[in-house]
Amino acid sequence: MIIKQSQRTLCGVLGAVTLLCGFNQNASDAAEQHPNVVLFLVDDMGPLDTSVPFLTDSKGHPERYPLNDFYRTPAMERLASHGVRFSTFYAMSVCSPTRTSIITGQNAARHRVTQWIRSEENNRGEFGPPDWRWVGVQDPSVTLPGVLRENGYRTIFVGKAHFGPLGELSEWPTNLGFDVNIAGCSWGQPGSYYGLDGYGDIKGNKRRAVPHLEKYHGTETFLSEALTIEAKKQITSAVEDKKPFFLDFAHYAVHAPFQSDPRFASHYKDSGKPKNAQAYATLIEGMDKSLGDILDHLDSLGVAEETFVLFVGDNGSDAPLGSVHEHASSYPLRAKKGTHYEGGMRVPFIASWARPSQKSSVQKRLHIPEGAIQQQLGTVMDIYPTVLAITGTQPPADYTLDGTDLQTQLEGHRNSSRDEKFLMHFPHKHRSSYFTSLRDGDWKLVYHYRPSDNPAKTPYELFNLAQDPFEKQNLADRKPQVLSRLMATMTASLQEQSALYPVDADGNEMVPKAP
Template identity: 50%
Template sequence: MKKMQKIFFLTFLFWALFLSKILSANVQPNIIIFLVDDMGAMDTSVPFIADKEGRPKKYPLNEMYHTPAMEKLSAGGCRFLNAYAMSVCSPSRVSIMTGQNSARHGVTNWINPHRNNGGKFGPADWNWEGIKKGTDTIPSLLRANGYRTIHVGKAHFGPLGSYAENPINIGVDVNVGGCAWGQPGSYYGEKNFVGDRGQNPVRGQNPVPNLERYFGKDIFLTDALTLEAKREIKKCADEKKPFFLYMSHYAVHSPFQPDKRFIGRYGKYKSSTSKDWPAFASMIESMDKSLSDILEYLDLLGIAEDTLVIFLGDNGSDARILPVSEVEGPNTSKVANAAPLRGMKASKYEGGMRIPLIVSWAKPDKLNKNQQAFPVLPGSFVNSMAVVYDLLPTIMSITGTSYDKSISDGESLCDAIAGSSNSDRLSKRKFLMHYPHEHRCRYFTVLRDGDWKLIRNYEDGSYELYNLKSDISESRNLASDHPQKLNELKSEMDEILKSQKAKMPNL
C-alpha cells in the first residue's frame, strides 16, 4: 500500500511540475514603453555615444546628470549607441505607434492642437490630423492578442476634434493624461497642473486630463503619472492579465519647472548654464525616480521577470546649457546643449534626433521562460542604427502578435538585444528624416547611410555631407570634397522619398 502511495505521489509530482513548466512557458510577457519627452542622447549619466572603437564614451555632460535607475536598467539590458527619432515629437510618436517613417505616415511636424501649422512653404496636404481611423497601432494589435492596453501621460497623436485626440480611439483600454496638446500648463499639483493664462493662453486652458485626484496637492506631475501607472499595473497583476503600458511622460518638455526633491543637486551649475538648465536637470532626475519606482513595484508584485522595458526619448535634447539664441538658428552653428553632438531638438544635426534607447527585462532571470525565449544580453551595447519605428516589429515578435509587415518601415531588434550575429543586417540599413516645415531648422531632409550623413536644404538648394565616424560634431562639410558620395546619397534620398510618397515643401 505504501509503495502504491509513493508511486502515486511521485506521478502527481511529475505532472504538477510538468504542467507548471507548460503554464509558465505560456505566460505572455508584459511590455512597457517608457518614453521621455524631449530627452536626447546626452541628457543622462549613461553614455550613449561611441568612441572610435565603438564603445560607450562618457562626456562632460554625462557627469552633470544623475540617472541611477537608467544606469541599473542599462547594466541589466542592451543599450543602443546609434538610436534615432524624428527631430520633433508628434512624428516620432506616430512612428512608434505605427512602425512607419514619418515620410510615409505623413505626420512630419509637431501637431498644433488648434490650427494647421504646416508653415509658410510647408505641404498643404501633410497629415496634421494624425493617426487615422483603421490604422494598426501597437496597442490595437496587442489588444487583439489578449493584452490590456494602458496609456499614461502625453499622447499628442492628433489635434482637437480629430480621431486620434483621445488615445482610446487608437487601441488603448485606459487613458490617463493623454490628449491633443503636447505640454502641461504646469508640473505642480498645487496649481492643478494648469499654467498662467495670461502668460501662455494655450497651456493655461489645457490642464492634463484625468488627474483631478491630485489637484491642490503637493505633487509633481511626473510623480502623479507614476502613481497612476502603478495603479493600472496592480489591476492587471491582480487579474493575471498581460499588459502593455505606454508610460509617456510630459517631462522633460517645457515649462522648465524644478522638482524640489532634486533641484538642490544642480544649484552649483547656475553660474555656468542658462536659468532653465538646473530645472531641466531636476526634471530628468525626477523622471529617473519614476523609472525606479515602476521597476521596484513590478518586483513587489512578482511580475518583473515577465516584463520587458523599452526606455527611449522622442527626439533630440531640449536642454538649455546655453540660451537657445546662442546655440540654435537656421544653421545651428554651435555645439553646446548636446555636446559633442551639434544642435538640439528640431535640428537637422545629430543633437536634434539622437536619443537614448535601452531594452531590458525589468528583472533579469536566466531561468525565466520569457527571457529564455527572448534573451537580452546584460550590459551589452549595439552600434548599429535603431529607429523609433523599430519598436512595433520588435514588440510584435516578442509577444507573438501578427501584423502587416508590408506597411512597416521598422526592423525587429530581437537579434541585436540578444547579442546575435544575425543583427549584422542592421548595420546595412538607412535612416531618413524628412522635415518640410519651419522650426529651429527649416525645410530639410536628412539621410544617414553607414558613417555618412547627407542633409538637403530646400530653401537654398544646398547640401551638407558629413562623415560621422570621424566628425561626430558635424563640423566639416565634405560635400565639395566627395562629389561621388554626394551624388550617390542624393540618388538614395530621392528614391526613398519617392517610395514613401513624401510630401514636399513648396519651394
C-alpha cells in the first residue's frame, strides 16, 4: 500500500529547499544512458532516529513517536518529500554483513560474512562456524562498484568501509571495485570524531584513527563535515570530467564513540536525555546536514535531476537509551543493533531523485512519486539489482542474486512477484547470539541454536507482526503448525544458500532442529 505524505506536513519543506541552479547540458546528455547514483549509508541508525516518521498505523499513514520529536533531520524530511520511503526495510543486524550484502546483492547466509569483522583477529566466537568469511569478499568483478566501473562509471568511496581485516585485499575499497577511496579502511569506528584529535591520530583511540584526512588534523572540522567536503570534491571532479559516478558515501556516524558535535549540542541540552544520548542526537543531526549539503551541491552543479539517491542504515539503532533487548532505543520497536528483534534489523530507507522533475527524460524511465510511503518490505540486498537496472548495467554472468529490483515498488506499486521473506542468519556470539530469524509475510520466526545464550531461554520465538508489530507475545507454543511451517521454510532457505552453522563443543555443526 502506498500512502502519500500530507501536503500540510511537507509543503513547507519543499518551499524551503527549492534552489535555482544552472543546467549542465553535457551532464544531462551523459545521464540519458548513465544516471549518477549516490548511496548515502549511515552507521547504526534505526528508523526511529529521525524526525521523519517511517512507521505507519493500521491504515498505512505515517505515525509519529516520541523519538521522532527528539531528533532533528530536516534534510531527510526534504529527501522523503521528494521520493518514497519504506516503512519496513531490513538489513543484517550488524555492519560488515550488511555492507557486504549491499555490494554483492546476496544474503549473509550465502556470502558468509556473517559477523562484524574484527581487524586484527578472527572473531568467529567460541561456537561460530570455523569457515565463515572473516577475510571478506575479494572479487571485484562481481561487486556493485566493480560492475558499474566496467560500465563506464567512476566509482567513489568515502567514509567507513569495514569490508575486511588488516592485510587482506578487502581492507581497502580500491581492491573491491572503487576507483577512489577516502577514509575507508578495515575498522568500523573512528578513533575520534574531532579534527583537533586528528580523528584518533593525535588523541583518542589511535588504533582506530581515520586515514586520509591529515589536512584537517588540528582543526575544528568535525569528521562528518570533513567527509562531506571530500565527497563534494569527488562529485565535482566526476562532473567536470563528464563521467557518470557512483558514490558510496558511508558515514562513520553514528557509531560510538558518542562524541558531541558542538555545532548542534545546544539543540538537545534541555531535552532531559542523558549526555551520551544528547551526543548521539548531535551525530544524527550532523549526518543530516551532510545529506543536505550533498543535495545542495548536486543542485549547484546542475546534475540533481540526473542523480538517483538512496538513503539507508546498515543495522538497527545503537542509541544509548535503555538496555539492549528492551523497547527503548528504537521505541516502539523492540531492542537495538546486534539483536534478533525488529529494532536490531529494521533501518530507514528513502529513494529519490535529488531534484524531481517531470521534464527530465531520465526520470521518465523511473517515475518516483513524491512524498510516498511504500509498505511492502524491502532489504539491503535489493540495492544491487536496483542500481544495475536504473543504470542499464547487466549483472555478471551466472551470478546468484538474492535481492529484488525495487523499481516497481519505487514507482508506487506493489510488486506481486517479490518474495515476502527476509532471512537473517547470525551463527556467532553478540548481543543476540547464535540465531536465525525469518520474516515470512505477517509471521516472524527466531530460532536459537543455543537457547541458554539468549534472554528468551527457548529454541523458538514466533511473532505475528501484523497483530503484534512490537514483538511482545511469543506464540511458538500456541501456533505449532505455523511454527513447523516456518521452520521448514527457514531450513530450506539455509540449505539453498549453503549456510554455515554454529558448532558444538566437539566441532559438530548445529543444524536447526524442528519442534
